[in-house]
Amino acid sequence: MNITKRFGAVVACDAVDLTLDRGRIHGVLGENGAGKSTLMKVLIGLVIPDGGQVKIDGKVATINDPIDAATQGIGMVHQHFSLVDALTVWENVALGDVGKLRPAAIRDRVGDLSSHYGLTIDPDAVVGELPAGMRQRVEIIKCLRRDPQVLIFDEPTSVLTPAESEQLFEALRRVVDEEGRAVALVSHKLDEIRHATDAVTIMRQGKVVERIATADSDAASLARAMVGRPVSLRSESAALGVLPEPAPERDAEATVPGASSVALEIRDATARGGDGRVLLDDLSLDVRPGEILGVAGVEGNGQRELGDLMSSLLHLHGGQVTVAGTKVKTGKAGAMAAAGVAVIPEDRHDSGCVLDMTVAENLFLAEPGRVASGGVMDRKRMKQHAEALIDQYSISCQGPDAPLWSLSGGNQQRVVLARELANQPEVLVAAQPTRGLDVGAIEYMSEQLRAAAASGVAVLLISTELEEILDLADRIVVLSRGKVAGEMSRADVDLESLGLLMGGALIDEAEGGAAQ
Amino acid sequence: MTDVVAQPTENSPDEVSAAARGRHLVVSEVITLYALSIFCALALAGILVTVTGGSAADVFNALLDGSVRNPGRWGLTLGAAAPLLLVALGTIVSARAGLVNIGQEGQLLIGAAFATYVGTRLGGPGPVVVMGLCIAGIVGGAIWAGFAGALRYWRGVPEVLTTLLLATVAGSAVGYGLKNEWLLLAPAGDRANRNQVSEQLADDNRLPRITWFGNEFPTTVFLAIALAAATAFVLARTVPGFRLRMLGQNPRTAQRAGVGATRYGMASMLISGGFAGLAGAAMLAGGDFGNYQLVPGFSTNIGWTGLLVALVARERAVSAIVVAFVFAGLRTGSGFLAATGVERKITDVVQALLVLALLIPPAVLYIRERRRAVNASKERV
Numbered sequence: 013m014n015i016t017k018r019f020g021a022v023v024a025c026d027a028v029d030l031t032l033d034r035g036r037i038h039g040v041l042g043e044n045g046a047g048k049s050t051l052m053k054v055l056i057g058l059v060i061p062d063g064g065q066v067k068i069d070g071k072v073a074t075i076n077d078p079i080d081a082a083t084q085g086i087g088m089v090h091q092h093f094s095l096v097d098a099l100t101v102w103e104n105v106a107l108g109d110v111g112k113l114r115p116a117a118i119r120d121r122v123g124d125l126s127s128h129y130g131l132t133i134d135p136d137a138v139v140g141e142l143p144a145g146m147r148q149r150v151e152i153i154k155c156l157r158r159d160p161q162v163l164i165f166d167e168p169t170s171v172l173t174p175a176e177s178e179q180l181f182e183a184l185r186r187v188v189d190e191e192g193r194a195v196a197l198v199s200h201k202l203d204e205i206r207h208a209t210d211a212v213t214i215m216r217q218g219k220v221v222e223r224i225a226t227a228d229s230d231a232a233s234l235a236r237a238m239v240g241r242p243v244s245l246r247s248e249s250a251a252l253g254v255l256p257e258p259a260p261e262r263d264a265e266a267t268v269p270g271a272s273s274v275a276l277e278i279r280d281a282t283a284r285g286g287d288g289r290v291l292l293d294d295l296s297l298d299v300r301p302g303e304i305l306g307v308a309g310v311e312g313n314g315q316r317e318l319g320d321l322m323s324s325l326l327h328l329h330g331g332q333v334t335v336a337g338t339k340v341k342t343g344k345a346g347a348m349a350a351a352g353v354a355v356i357p358e359d360r361h362d363s364g365c366v367l368d369m370t371v372a373e374n375l376f377l378a379e380p381g382r383v384a385s386g387g388v389m390d391r392k393r394m395k396q397h398a399e400a401l402i403d404q405y406s407i408s409c410q411g412p413d414a415p416l417w418s419l420s421g422g423n424q425q426r427v428v429l430a431r432e433l434a435n436q437p438e439v440l441v442a443a444q445p446t447r448g449l450d451v452g453a454i455e456y457m458s459e460q461l462r463a464a465a466a467s468g469v470a471v472l473l474i475s476t477e478l479e480e481i482l483d484l485a486d487r488i489v490v491l492s493r494g495k496v497a498g499e500m501s502r503a504d505v506d507l508e509s510l511g512l513l514m515g516g517a518l519i520d521e522a523e524g525g526a527a528q
Numbered sequence: 529m530t531d532v533v534a535q536p537t538e539n540s541p542d543e544v545s546a547a548a549r550g551r552h553l554v555v556s557e558v559i560t561l562y563a564l565s566i567f568c569a570l571a572l573a574g575i576l577v578t579v580t581g582g583s584a585a586d587v588f589n590a591l592l593d594g595s596v597r598n599p600g601r602w603g604l605t606l607g608a609a610a611p612l613l614l615v616a617l618g619t620i621v622s623a624r625a626g627l628v629n630i631g632q633e634g635q636l637l638i639g640a641a642f643a644t645y646v647g648t649r650l651g652g653p654g655p656v657v658v659m660g661l662c663i664a665g666i667v668g669g670a671i672w673a674g675f676a677g678a679l680r681y682w683r684g685v686p687e688v689l690t691t692l693l694l695a696t697v698a699g700s701a702v703g704y705g706l707k708n709e710w711l712l713l714a715p716a717g718d719r720a721n722r723n724q725v726s727e728q729l730a731d732d733n734r735l736p737r738i739t740w741f742g743n744e745f746p747t748t749v750f751l752a753i754a755l756a757a758a759t760a761f762v763l764a765r766t767v768p769g770f771r772l773r774m775l776g777q778n779p780r781t782a783q784r785a786g787v788g789a790t791r792y793g794m795a796s797m798l799i800s801g802g803f804a805g806l807a808g809a810a811m812l813a814g815g816d817f818g819n820y821q822l823v824p825g826f827s828t829n830i831g832w833t834g835l836l837v838a839l840v841a842r843e844r845a846v847s848a849i850v851v852a853f854v855f856a857g858l859r860t861g862s863g864f865l866a867a868t869g870v871e872r873k874i875t876d877v878v879q880a881l882l883v884l885a886l887l888i889p890p891a892v893l894y895i896r897e898r899r900r901a902v903n904a905s906k907e908r909v
Contacts, residue, residue: 323783323784324783324784325780325783344788345782345783345784345785345786345789346783346784346785346786346787346788347786348784349786355784361778362778362780362781363778363780363781365781366774366778369774369777373770377785380770380771381767384766384767387766387768388767389766389767389770391765
């Protein structure tokens with residue numbers, strides 16, 4: 013097949029070819045947004061391609077929806093389950109069936125499948141009470157029951173423990189070896205691709221960059237292929253001075269006032285979710301004034317939690333956060349803001365602004381006292397201050413009294429930026445600051461972050477966009493499974509080891525890979 | 529799926545001018561909505577009354593006579609409007625903080641009970657006792673709402689449920705108080721038959737009443753209107769009001785900005801209950817509801833109706849003044865309906881139709897606002 017899928021101007025899949033063979037597990041590797049999921053959705057009929065075709069056993073197949081896909085023998089286990097919590101396992105399996113319901117038959121079938129593939133499960137258990145690994149088994153059994161010839165797994169291990177992953181891979185092996193089905197395993201984890209697949213296709217920015225037999229690959233080459241940039245482009249940019257090599261004068265400036273001064277220090281931060289899942293695991297990092305620290309990593313490895321921590325939205329079970337030498341209580345309303353931490357949150361609608369309030373109100377959310385006297389807000393003063401900020405940050409809106417929802421995404425982001433910087437922060441946390449913005453807005457945001465750092469603010473840039481990190485950061489740490497997996501300065505970034513770290517490899521393994 | 533197209537994010541000129549035009553349209557649109565809605569309700573009610581053999585004109589005349597036209601009636605209507613307005617103000621305060629307090633009926637009753645206890649036992653000059661019983665009412669209502677608030681913030685129990693259920697508990701609790709002399713029950717004296725009622729407030733311990741143009745009403749009317757203005761001002765113009773609205777509209781942003789949900793939410797719950805409790809005290813000491821004494825069923829749906837007032841006023845304190853008067857008018861007007869000879873069940877339906885007519889426009893406006901917000905967020909994707 014040769015698939016092209018465009019979303020507006022964005023080409024999610026650009027003339028992608030992928031061949032899945034019977035009796036083999038085929039890995040599809042790539043960063044977030046590389047087009048892996050889109051490609052799989054084409055196979056399952058959730059996305060209709062703009063160009064190209066899908067062939068099954070040599071015949072061109074039209075797949076218009078998941079039911080089409082199922083009848084033609086393609087099944088998919090999604091990353092996010094589609095199960096009904098209140099129903100039992102067999103009831104979930106039977107969902108979508110037509111005709112008379114025969115509970116006994118379905119229950120038996122579930123039992124057969126689970127014993128056959130070693131996916132032990134109780135058909136009468138209520139799904140809502142099962143842990144994530146078991147729910148995934150339900151999804152797999154749902155899929156296998158239709159006897160598919162092609163099975164697609166989208167990031168199947170993201171919800172599993174290592175032991176559960178191991179069991180899953182054993183079951184997959186049986187599916188391909190004994191029954192000759194084809195399996196596609198979508199992942200961004202290097203070790204599981206190497207461990208579980210026979211062949212691998214690597215995607216980057218909607219294109220296939222490499223096809224290789226897993227046996228012929230090593231972690232380093234996979235990592236390079238996954239994150240690597242076209243070499244010529246990089247050197248060209250460097251030659252043009254686009255890529256900011258850490259500017260020496262700025263470094264000097266930053267370190268002179270106090271080499272030991274650290275604006276933000278996080279020590280051994282540990283947090284668990286309500287279900288006992290580890291969100292942050294002994295995470296430690298520090299940022300000096302005037303420095304941009306880039307936090308790289310694959311999404312879902314603690315980025316959101318780190319952002320929440322700095323927004324007083326997450327309480328630590330262990331460890332501490334120190335801002336400009338003062339320990340700050342975590343999870344206490346407004347404590348971080350009061351200590352001088354400005355945040356451009358990952359999702360501004362979630363914790364950055366209030367859509368139903370006016371632009372002016374949004375500019376003074378954290379410190380309404382600045383435009384109030386005796387607890388009464390001075391509308392005139394508020395309007396004046398707001399107009400000044402609107403000018404300074406070129407926010408395009410109908411005026412200070414326009415509701416925030418009437419602004420475009422880029423301008424809402426500017427409102428957040430204006431508010432956060434207006435308070436003269438010690439630390440600026442920017443989490444995915446350019447997500448969903450257009451090119452011009454991205455450029456503007458980057459300039460603002462650089463300017464903030466130049467004025468002595470410690471900038472913590474959390475981003476899953478490696479481009480952005482490489483473009484802005486002076487120093488880079490990689491977040492993996494809630495902890496810092498490794499650190500390097502911008503000057504000696506090595507894409508291979510960066511890729512390895514993002515893929516969850518251990519630090520020494522990364523160094524070994526880099527040496528190869 | 530395929531519709532997810534990356535759109536340019538700037539506002540189109542169309543959208544901008546539409547928003548400008550919007551402001552002029554809003555007022556006339558709201559008026560049209562209400563006119564249409566009330567017209568439909570009157571037409572339906574008229575048909576219903578005529579079909580069942582009554583006279584529609586008689587019914588509407590009776591409603592008007594009872595509420596405002598006959599001598600002395602608008603004073604009564606004002607007297608009923610005061611507690612309705614107070615309850616509505618409390619509802620507005622909690623709603624702005626994102627809480628759904630629907631147990632005003634119970635909070636009001638507990639407030640009235642506290643006020644009765646203090647008002648019948650506290651000695652001293654009249655004004656001091658009146659002040660004391662009002663404060664007791666506020667405290668009682670706040671405690672009752674506070675239970676729900678505490679359950680919400682420390683145990684995660686939805687306040688919608690607890691406030692509602694506590695309203696039932698309040699009825700029983702006050703019933704118990706009215707059976708026991710050490711609580712609320714009036715001393716037996718020399719009467720053989722004891723009713724389960726409290727002692728009357730002494731003459732000095734009642735709120736003063738005012739007479740204007742032959743209409744008599746309690747001073748709580750002024751208190752309620754002043755509080756409505758104050759509530760509107762605090763919510764719109766002060767820092768605490770700003771923070772409360774922030775909490776209601778985006779709790780996570782509020783938390784980041786230093787507005788702790790527990791602290792501000794709990795405070796708004798206590799204030800909300802306090803307003804309902806004050807309404808109870810005002811009913812007791814104001815004189816339009818019974819004989820300055822607590823009786824079973826004292827709250828007579830003022831709490832529920834006050835909730836409706838807040839809804840119809842679209843959670844705006846100043847609009848609530850007018851809406852409270854309209855609802856009070858329906859209440860006092862219905863007193864005259866019996867004289868029209870139209871069957872009681874039919875007149876009940878007529879009243880319900882009028883209430884519905886008042887509720888539909890705010891619902892339509894609300895739905896439209898939500899749709900607009902959803903559309904706006906879709907455009908931003």
